Amino acid sequence: MAKKNVIVIGGGIAGMESASYLSAMGFNVTLLEKSNELGGHLLNWERLFPTMRYGKQVIDFLAKGIDFEQINKVLNVEIKSIEKKNTQFCVELSNGKTFFGDSILITTGYDLFDAHRKEEYGYGIYNNVITSADLEKIFMSGNPITTTDGKTPKRIGIVHCVGSRDEKVGHVYCSKVCCVTGVKQAIEIKEKMPETEVFNFYMDMRMYGMHFEALYKKAQEKYGIQFIRGRLSEAAENIDGTIVLKVEDTLAGRPLKMNVDILVLLVGFVPSKGSKEVGKLMGLNIGINGFYKTKDQHTLTNVSNIDGVFFAGSCTGPKTITNTITDARAAASSVASYLLGFDLHKRDIENHEEFWLYDSK
Amino acid sequence: MKNFGYTIQNDRQIDYDKNDTKLYDFVAESEKSIRTCIFCGTCSATCTASKFTDLSLRRIILYLKRGLNESLKKEIESCMLCGKCNLACPRGVNTRNVILNIKRGIEHYEL
Ligand code: SF4
Ligand code: SF4
Ligand code: SF4
Numbered sequence: 275m276a277k278k279n280v281i282v283i284g285g286g287i288a289g290m291e292s293a294s295y296l297s298a299m300g301f302n303v304t305l306l307e308k309s310n311e312l313g314g315h316l317l318n319w320e321r322l323f324p325t326m327r328y329g330k331q332v333i334d335f336l337a338k339g340i341d342f343e344q345i346n347k348v349l350n351v352e353i354k355s356i357e358k359k360n361t362q363f364c365v366e367l368s369n370g371k372t373f374f375g376d377s378i379l380i381t382t383g384y385d386l387f388d389a390h391r392k393e394e395y396g397y398g399i400y401n402n403v404i405t406s407a408d409l410e411k412i413f414m415s416g417n418p419i420t421t422t423d424g425k426t427p428k429r430i431g432i433v434h435c436v437g438s439r440d441e442k443v444g445h446v447y448c449s450k451v452c453c454v455t456g457v458k459q460a461i462e463i464k465e466k467m468p469e470t471e472v473f474n475f476y477m478d479m480r481m482y483g484m485h486f487e488a489l490y491k492k493a494q495e496k497y498g499i500q501f502i503r504g505r506l507s508e509a510a511e512n513i514d515g516t517i518v519l520k521v522e523d524t525l526a527g528r529p530l531k532m533n534v535d536i537l538v539l540l541v542g543f544v545p546s547k548g549s550k551e552v553g554k555l556m557g558l559n560i561g562i563n564g565f566y567k568t569k570d571q572h573t574l575t576n577v578s579n580i581d582g583v584f585f586a587g588s589c590t591g592p593k594t595i596t597n598t599i600t601d602a603r604a605a606a607s608s609v610a611s612y613l614l615g616f617d618l619h620k621r622d623i624e625n626h627e628e629f630w631l632y633d634s635k
Numbered sequence: 636m637k638n639f640g641y642t643i644q645n646d647r648q649i650d651y652d653k654n655d656t657k658l659y660d661f662v663a664e665s666e667k668s669i670r671t672c673i674f675c676g677t678c679s680a681t682c683t684a685s686k687f688t689d690l691s692l693r694r695i696i697l698y699l700k701r702g703l704n705e706s707l708k709k710e711i712e713s714c715m716l717c718g719k720c721n722l723a724c725p726r727g728v729n730t731r732n733v734i735l736n737i738k739r740g741i742e743h744y745e746l
Contacts, residue, residue, distance in 0.1 A: 394723075441727040477675045507681035507723050522676030522685070527694055529685050634667065 277302045278613045281365055281375035283353065283552060286314020287336060287595060288587025288602040289381035294339025295606035296379070301613065304346045304373050306365075308548065312337065312347065314383055320413040322595060323451075323458040324485040332595060348373075356555050361582060377582045377609050380558075380566070381602070382548040384588040387437025387445070387541040394508040395436065395539055402517055403509060403537045405436075406452065409459055419466060419536070423515060427470055427535035430463055431519055432456045433506050434476040438542030446632075447563050449542030450592040453480045456540045457493045464497040472499045473532065475506055475521055483594060504530065509537055543592040556580060562632055565591045570623050576605040577619045584609050584619075654702030661740040662699065668728045672696045678720035678730050688713035692720055692730055699737065708741055 278301050282293045285307030297303045311317060313336070319329040340347070352368040356378070363375045389397035389405050396403045401422035412419055421427055434456055438449040453476065460472045479501065481487040493499040504521040512518055517537045523530040545564035553560055559579040561567035566589050569577040576584045586605030587598045611618045663669050672693070679691040690713040698707060711734060720730040740746075 435725075440725040442723075442725060477673060503676075504680065505675035505677045505725065507677045520680050522679040522691065522693060524674060524676040524679075524693060527691060529680060529682075529691075 278376040279304065279374060280377045280379060280609055280613070281306065281363065281373055282379045282381060284314070284381035284383055284548065284587075284589070285309075285312040285347070285349070286381060286383045286587065287316055287332070287598045288383065288589075288605070289314075289379075290336040290340055291599050291602035292379055292381060292586050292606040292609075293345045294336070294343050295603050296609060297343035297345050298339075299606065299610045301610070302346070303343075304348060304375070305340070306351055306353070306367070306373075307347070307349050308352055310350050312340070312349075315386075316595065318407065318414070319410050321458070321462065323454045324483065324489040326458070326461075353552060353555065356552075358580070358582070363582065377584065377613055378556075379584045379586060379605055379609055380549075380552060380578070380589055381586045381605075382552055382589045383546050384543040384549075384565075384592065385546045387443075387449075387544050389436060389539050389541050391443055392436055392440075392539070395433065395506065395537070396509045396511065396517070397539060400509070400511040400515075400517055400537075402511075402515055402535060403539065406455055406459060406538055406540045409538050413462060419463065421515060421535050425535065426467060429471040429473070429532075429534045430536045430538060431517070431532065431534040432460055432472065432474045432538045432540060434474065434540050435505065436539040436541050437544065439477065445542065445544065445563070447592070448480060450480070450482075451594050452540040452542055453478075454483065454486045454489065456538075457481075457486075457489050457499075459538065460499045461489070461493050461497050464499060472497075473534070474499065474501045475504055475519075476501060477503070477505050483596070502530070543588060546589065549589045556583065558583065561590075562628055563591070565589060567628070569619070571626065571628065573621075573623055574619060576601070576608040582612060584612070649701050649703065655704065656700070656702040658704050658707075658737070658740045658744060658746065659699040659702065661743065662733060662736040665739075666729055666732045666736050668726070669696060669699075669733050671726045672728050673726055675725060677723045677725060678728075681719050681723045682714075683717070683719070684713045684715055690714055692734070695737070696728075696733065704746060707737065708746060711737055711741075 280301045280303050282289050282305045293303045293305045313333045316329045354366045357364045365373045481490050504524045506521045508520050509517050516533050519532045559567040568575045586602045676693045679685045679693045684690045718731045
């Protein structure tokens, strides 16, 4: 029997790991990536929670799977069209090439929330308001963290839930990783600048993952980071470029005013542009939150509405790196079972629509 | 009688078996969105009146839910019904209508 072909769309963590597993299981894998490098968002993150491991180490680990298993990597391409004829998919690329696949695995990931949209926090208006992604860039560069006029910040505020859990921007879901990222970044700031005060403003501290709570405790115990329960209503700029925060200290039950030298916005996940484009090209179902809709919330989490098309990673919703790697392997096994002629992904389960969750009646 | 310095303290517990949530129920009936409040405090943070008076819409909603109605009446008088809090709430609580209905409820029950 000729080797079957799988086309994996998106070269982030999920795409890399599922491609490795699929190729190890004996399939021909073509991995498509729109940028000039594999690794996705992980390329822009210096250290990872909760261990403070370097992101680069995880990329190197994922790359070892790819090199070892001879995957056809195609970089710098966008998808022009995808057609399904019988059980064959024909993918036409922006570079003029065409690939044929027996199955498609979509790993188009997420985009970061555009903080400009939360105007009241002043991103793009006040110089000393930055995002968690900007802070990672500074960490990566090895440069010291300074205000725009070059001073060492005496105080830094970190805002949780920017662009998540917020009906006003149309994202009601929790992005899952930003709470622990906020704790991680607070610790990193303290490690570099022990004299700088760090305050995290949160609604709920969602420390659900293994060791996350320990990181939170360490942030308090070893680093003296302070956590204030209240969601910022706005930030404004003082004449000297510092930022004044308006928030209610809900536990004290009093409004609170604070000046900070730098404000960091913990931006959440939004469905990626790439997911939207591919979804449109193929006619994939999109869920209420804008991420791909899986065939079932509990059981068929890698299965799409088109036979032979599967999902992995955060294109179906916010995920940690750990979850994404696990999900990628699960998706690989779903694809393999499909290509070997098993109908595991077609098992019946009574349908529970996610609409129910969003219906207030 | 000799005074030993003992006094009887008032019970400070929120008594869930006795608390009176009729005002909350009244408000929730006509403005369902109040149920979804997560007490984040964005409304109180943005509220100009909160800066100078005891008004905190977050606390009002909380006390209402707990049936602690006594302090509400005075507190809510500071509200100017400007609606700023309406624009800020991440849960889409119709805060202005919540306040109007609290006022209606206070009148209705002659609290
Ligand atoms: S993980 Fe934390 S910061 Fe991120 S959306 Fe959820 S609650 Fe907010
Ligand atoms: S802003 Fe909305 S959710 Fe937050 S405390 Fe006020 S009413 Fe409740
Ligand atoms: S409507 Fe009332 S509670 Fe809301 S911001 Fe205005 S004064 Fe404050």
